[in-house]
Amino acid sequence: MEAATEFPNKEAFRQAVVNTLERRLFYIPSFKIYRGVAGLYDYGPPGCAVKSNVLAFWRQHFVLEENMLEVDCPCVTPEVVLKASGHVDKFTDLMVKDEKTGTCYRADHLLKDFCKDKLEKDTNLAAEKIAELKHILAVLDDLSPEELGAKIKEYGITAPDTKNPLSAPYPFNLMFQTSIGPSGLSPGYMRPETAQGIFVNFKDLYYYNGNKLPFAAAQIGQAFRNEVSNPSRITIWLFAFQDGHVWLLMSVEVVVFLLLLISVFEVTFTLSRKKEYGLNMKGKLQISPRQGLLRVREFTLAEIEHFVDPDDKSHPKFSEVAKLEFLMFPREDQVSGKSARRIAIGEAVSQGIVNNATLGFFIGRVYLFLTHLGIDKERLRFRQHLANEMAHYAADCWDAEIECSYGWIECVGIADRSAYDLRAHTKLVIAPVKKELGLAFKGNQKMVVEALEAMEEKEAMEMKATLESKGEAEFRVCTLGKDVIIKKNMVTISKETKKEHQRVFTPSVIEPSFGIGRIIYCLYEHSFYTRASKDGDEQLNVFRFPPLVAPIKCTVFPLVQNQKYEEVAKRIAKSLTAAGISCKIDITGTSIGKRYARTDELGVPLAITVDSTSSVTIRERDSKQQIRVSIEEVASVVKEVTDGLSTWGDVLWKYPTHSS
């Protein structure tokens, strides 16, 4: 396989990849005829085929091989579910508003930009100040709204576009909100993850599995996050006083077109014409260098929830992956400034670097999944979460990170989430003991019972703790207008749990969660290379997709325009289609070299050229080697290679090579 041609820098390489992807319609910015919506992309025909191949392989590799229970739940989710899961209260970014224009910014981004800028550009900073700014950058994620607001005030940070003062930080929920039904009284959200659909079905799935642990459920589907894009901006102002010509020369369309051509930047354009001053025009161009195709508002998630006994996290198939060795980046190594290193997953588990064998098993399976797709082993690492990145309830968490031109990107999260998720959806059971309450409160019993039953979860769990530690608790009964003393024997408070062999527990959840779009984007970068054309005048683009991933498995073209050859080509295409192999006929009169180049740019692994009515040539994309095969055999040879039963090397041995 040829090495990728050198590019001057990462950005130039990314540009080449993204240009090819957009030109060949792997991606299309959504609704672009209406100027698009930031953070929404369509998959065009080849992109859609790649996605569908990746998902089919995910199903085979995880659901089928591991006998998982796949479910498919709606995206519209009632508020009560996401309230219980914590998303309504905590799935937020802290925002500040430009107090005059109302433009919103992420508070942490503004503070981060300020600190970085200061550290880079201000050479006169005192050592003390440098330490302070560095400290802020380190603890940025842990700052409370008040602390963030205080720092923004202290440093005099203003709105980047207008220099106007900013509001105090306030939480903005990242979920898309909607309303279910015509009354407007049932709030709902578009799910921010697919996992909750599995958790709320836990009982049914547990029953379906014969009331046995462990088992895994899986779901593939859309998730939605109303991301705030708030990067540093480039602002261009166009003025045209009393004269339409500047405006016409420098039309929006031209500017936008040029910028799109040279960048993947998101472009928004606002134009205000102050008619009262005649043709006084003002154009404002904002370029937001988002992480392009990586940070989107709607995306496909594939999630697994593996439910396991918290006291036994072994895995029967762990030995199958234990010897796999790959780049791991444990917490301690990150803290002590070391680099990622190759560790066998079996070692990592036995040394306690990875918390348990089930977690280790999934790390191994994820490694196999990604490398089979064509992700480069050397640019894939498993990074353990630092203590401050992890939720307080999590036992351990590793991200599969893939290196691309944007740096190391989190593509799969593999977390041992302990019992948190199931507990969140577990029913609170408050059982007042009527007899004891009757003895204690006589005629007031009913009011006390009602008040006890009406407790919210937080209050109830506090009472439970107090009763357990002190034996009694003070309790306000509003309908009586006074406090009463509740004793331990007057009420039982509990959350439902599983009973298995008389042992009562809530299962732990181990959750591998795959960002399918991110994996696919990284795959594009890892598969892309350029090589000189035959005459050497141009660089041609190639995607070296494995057949598993390739959007089209095979192209068929007659060497020259000729009815006989065209008929043979159509017959071959028909037999390929019948065998379930996606193929494309190209009967244009373009030179064979150009047609090869076109098909290489889509990552098509094999090309069949019809140059006789009895046999044809098959050319492999990366080696450009060709073999000659009879027309009767061609479909089965192609199927063997694209189904992965034989490699190109294998078939090279069997058939005569052809030199063009």
Next chain:
Amino acid sequence: MEAATEFPNKEAFRQAVVNTLERRLFYIPSFKIYRGVAGLYDYGPPGCAVKSNVLAFWRQHFVLEENMLEVDCPCVTPEVVLKASGHVDKFTDLMVKDEKTGTCYRADHLLKDFCKDKLEKDTNLAAEKIAELKHILAVLDDLSPEELGAKIKEYGITAPDTKNPLSAPYPFNLMFQTSIGPSGLSPGYMRPETAQGIFVNFKDLYYYNGNKLPFAAAQIGQAFRNEVSNPSRITIWLFAFQDGHVWLLMSVEVVVFLLLLISVFEVTFTLSRKKEYGLNMKGKLQISPRQGLLRVREFTLAEIEHFVDPDDKSHPKFSEVAKLEFLMFPREDQVSGKSARRIAIGEAVSQGIVNNATLGFFIGRVYLFLTHLGIDKERLRFRQHLANEMAHYAADCWDAEIECSYGWIECVGIADRSAYDLRAHTKLVIAPVKKELGLAFKGNQKMVVEALEAMEEKEAMEMKATLESKGEAEFRVCTLGKDVIIKKNMVTISKETKKEHQRVFTPSVIEPSFGIGRIIYCLYEHSFYTRASKDGDEQLNVFRFPPLVAPIKCTVFPLVQNQKYEEVAKRIAKSLTAAGISCKIDITGTSIGKRYARTDELGVPLAITVDSTSSVTIRERDSKQQIRVSIEEVASVVKEVTDGLSTWGDVLWKYPTHSS
């Protein structure tokens, strides 16, 4: 194949099917631990597998075989797109509100129920009145909001639950609304169909196809409709004055549980406790007999948009389907009270019953698709839309209707939508001719130009028409505070169109649109039957899914619990999984008959019983016939049958039969 056991009526049959589907987790009412949300269902493990099989076959049958361009666009859609398509203004139901409680009802449903009720129960109606009520029922869909309101008033129709007066009818948009980004200034909707994502990408897809027509694009994805459920209701009131016991005996949970057990009805429960009167309780139980699994708020659509030259709607592959004969129900036959009849699609096109060959081709392909899945030919018909069902722009429209216990259900719509959709997203181009305007308006030219450019589409198209018919038009210029006369040579107004061989036109769209959930539900009813158990004391449920659709292709069980047999079973399961065949091991000690029954109820076509360490039996679900096959061959035999390369009949010839 055995005939389905007779059920006393449709409802009892439906009950048996739905009970089986819910018990075996084909469906789960979404978020049921939170009492569920009407119109949202999860696909549990077997349902999810069936859906994924149906979609995979759809891709093979349409996208791959017809070389369609598949795309994948987001669900979140900005308002401007759905404004252009007409959904923001017209995708509505007319509602009325209970003026006291605010409960919403569909106005047409209330009027319909009133008329039907009156006709059924009032035996003293005058012939004139009968005719009037029947007329209303016939024209119900065509009534304006004012006409509906007037009738509701005239007949004194009140809110069904409370008898309170009703508001005037008002339109309720069926789209789920949301907001894109943090500003709250960008309204968006969850798409009500997937088609718009294709239309807005038309130009790019046309280019991808080498600027050639015809071509088809396809999309599979979620669609959302905030349906109003407004059926007749059963209301139960529970009172418990000064006494908690009635309430405790007849708790909400019990009522809801019993009702769920005996029905698929949607249950909502509202409870108000008036504390001021002590334990005065009031329970209200509403049972809404929706069309259960057919009318849902979120569903999977698979849509094809075939773009074609409006002057040439022939199809190169029409001859491949022309001889297919099936039940068709042309408009004329419906109007004249005839029944559906068998017509060859070739005949239907040549006689002009079906508008054109491309439409006919898709009708034929849809027929093949549905019958391959297992839809009964005799309960499938293609019904042509009546004139008043069809949009004014449509050239012709046929629904594939499948008969199930709910009657004939529209599952696929196949419409020739003419040029409507592309025109809706076509840019309005207003080009003022500066020279002429300068001559006519001198110093005021700029104001006139600005005002012309600022015209909305409707105003511009009206001006275009006036200019074409009269040569000039009056035009108000606000900034001048007066009307001016615009002449034909002062401005050109147009909508963008395709140019091909110098001919200018907008392509027509032929749209087959598949409601995947409805097809799957009908498939369940058509596949379900019961048969007596061996000892004759119970009726066993079976789904006769073809292997293509079956959620699991094969089960493997050791005849008795025994380590040797279990190892063989595991080895066979592993080889099946590696071959991509979904299988399930059952090593419980349950009797072999019970295990067959369990697997039949999931529609698993083949069951392997391990009764020796050298050979096993394979049993076919419907015939219950068994063959004996060596362990080495078993995976390949199963694969042959489940991949559709051999029928069960074929393999029966090859292997010795086994009688248990």
